[in-house]
Amino acid sequence: MDTTIMLTLYREQIKSLITFNDEEWYAFASFLKVKKLGKNECFVEAGKVCKELAFIIKGAVRFCNSIDGIEITGYFCFENSFVTSIKSYLTGEPCLYDIKALEETFFVSISKENMQAMLLHPLLSCKVERFGRLVSEKFNILFEDRLKSFIVKTPEERYLDLLETGKDIVKRIPVQYIAQFIGITPVSLSRIRKRILENTPSPNKTKF
Amino acid sequence: MDTTIMLTLYREQIKSLITFNDEEWYAFASFLKVKKLGKNECFVEAGKVCKELAFIIKGAVRFCNSIDGIEITGYFCFENSFVTSIKSYLTGEPCLYDIKALEETFFVSISKENMQAMLLHPLLSCKVERFGRLVSEKFNILFEDRLKSFIVKTPEERYLDLLETGKDIVKRIPVQYIAQFIGITPVSLSRIRKRILENTPSPNKTKF
């Protein structure tokens, strides 16, 4: 995908958070970087500091971690959303998980260094402060929703919620990753899927 | 507790997020409000929009919700931390839960209206943008930690984590609220507590 197209898409997608006149956009864009990852390549690796706040133009990633050899998927991010290891990015602590592309994925990214430079840039400073705040707030809203799903919903409900996002990439995500995302084992998700199928027979099939 | 003392404590507590010269502080403080709630009084009620970003000077609150008559505690906030229904505060949507004082609690609060006024205030605008961003980032870090605890930890581990915060108010929080916070039933927490006691006999007691 062409760099210019990606930047244009990015400008369009973020305009609810920050808008520019041409001079500002030119300055802002000079701090941006486009990035492409192949399937299973890492956006960041566990143990390293995440120094990028990126936006997915196309593709998807999963957050995953190997603890004692067991892999955990904590989260997915799909296209048109921001992605970073937020705590690591903010605090400079090492990231606790990998962020890996689920398929070929295109990003527009701001390094922490460039973010800080922009916060000192006379033309951009205030707008970027605001942008940073709004992005951070977006993460808060996502987190609150996801946390609520863990507190008030069952694994089965979380699975149905994920299906209802309607994103067709969900159908292509390996079941084991989905299970980890929901917070259960793949075996358990298999049982849930079976249970759902049994309770929603196809219209042509009578149940005895 | 005296208003002046509370504001002074507040200024001290938030100085890692925002600092002021005296003129700025005088302007900033004029937008602040102090607030006291008795036990079980609501900071916000479910169904209403949360219009306050508060800071707990002393006391604690719990986030709770009655769904189909069943009460859920989603979160606790203790002294020296910010409290708000972040999604409601940010989006203006109705809050999905009550935030109730667990005991007599003292707050320093900024209304959304005043926050927005400060964001337009020539003396405060940029600093408050930054403050807003940093507070939002603080919430992100808390959320990430809490979410991780749901994904990688068992209810028993979450309970032990809570005990290890060492806050003595934890000992005074009704067990049922703690159970809800952990994401299990009070019955289940009772069993966990028993299990823990059995596995850590007091030094004076021999186990047969």
Place this chain on the structure above:
DNA sequence: TGATTTTCTTATCTTTTGTTAAGAAATCAA
């Protein structure tokens, strides 16, 4: 294509949690 590897499902058994109900303990108010 066919062989190999990976992923997914199923089965069995164990552990944990939920549900309901009953009794003990603690709290609160008169």
Place this chain on the structure above:
DNA sequence: TTGATTTCTTAACAAAAGATAAGAAAATCA
């Protein structure tokens, strides 16, 4: 203090999830 109410614990059973292993299905690759 006493009685009433609420909260906490325990028990019994049902439902769900974890662990392990084995087989089926799908994907990968030569």
